[in-house]
Amino acid sequence: MELRPYVDALRHELAVAAAAGGEDARELAERLTAPLESAVRLALLDALSAAAAEITRDLAPGSVDLRLRDREPSFVVTLPPADPWLDQPPAPPVAAPAPAAAPGEDEATVRISLRLPEHLKGRVEQAAAQAGVSINTWLIRAAAAAADGTTPQPATGSATTGGQRFSGWVR
Numbered sequence: 001m002e003l004r005p006y007v008d009a010l011r012h013e014l015a016v017a018a019a020a021g022g023e024d025a026r027e028l029a030e031r032l033t034a035p036l037e038s039a040v041r042l043a044l045l046d047a048l049s050a051a052a053a054e055i056t057r058d059l060a061p062g063s064v065d066l067r068l069r070d071r072e073p074s075f076v077v078t079l080p081p082a083d084p085w086l087d088q089p090p091a092p093p094v095a096a097p098a099p100a101a102a103p104g105e106d107e108a109t110v111r112i113s114l115r116l117p118e119h120l121k122g123r124v125e126q127a128a129a130q131a132g133v134s135i136n137t138w139l140i141r142a143a144a145a146a147a148d149g150t151t152p153q154p155a156t157g158s159a160t161t162g163g164q165r166f167s168g169w170v171r
Contacts, residue, residue, distance in 0.1 A: 052075065
């Protein structure tokens with residue numbers, strides 16, 4: 001967004017108002033417009049920043065950020081994430097899925113950071129508890145089902161609890 005047209009419009013309005021006051025007022029207005037330009041830009045940036053903050057409050061969990069680059073502001077809009085658990089038709093797969101690893105085959109794992117809205121985190125925790133699996137396992141199953149374009153299937157059998165869970169390395 002370019003601020004120059006707004007600053008120029010204010011300069012023009014000041015010149016028009018000063019012209020009504022005579023030659024001395026016009027000369028004074030010309031001398032004041034250069035130092036006032038930075039103050040006008042700052043006031044416009046404050047107004048734009050306040051507007052972005054107000055829009056962000058209404059758009060939450062999305063956001064609108066005001067960024068300044070080369071003395072010119074720009075808006076960056078981050079839309080709220082779509083809730084994949086709503087009744088929406090699944091998106092068609094873009095490419096054929098990679099073949100699944102055979103059972104017992106060593107697979108490398110990667111770590112990712114996932115940010116969930118608090119209300120969705122609670123729903124995920126409940127679903128994992130109902131399926132009798134960890135949140136990580138439940139998320140892996142949900143991600144795999146979504147990637148395959150299927151609906152996640154609930155775990156069969158009884159839930160494991162207490163001393164049934166093992167972790168560590170085996171040689």
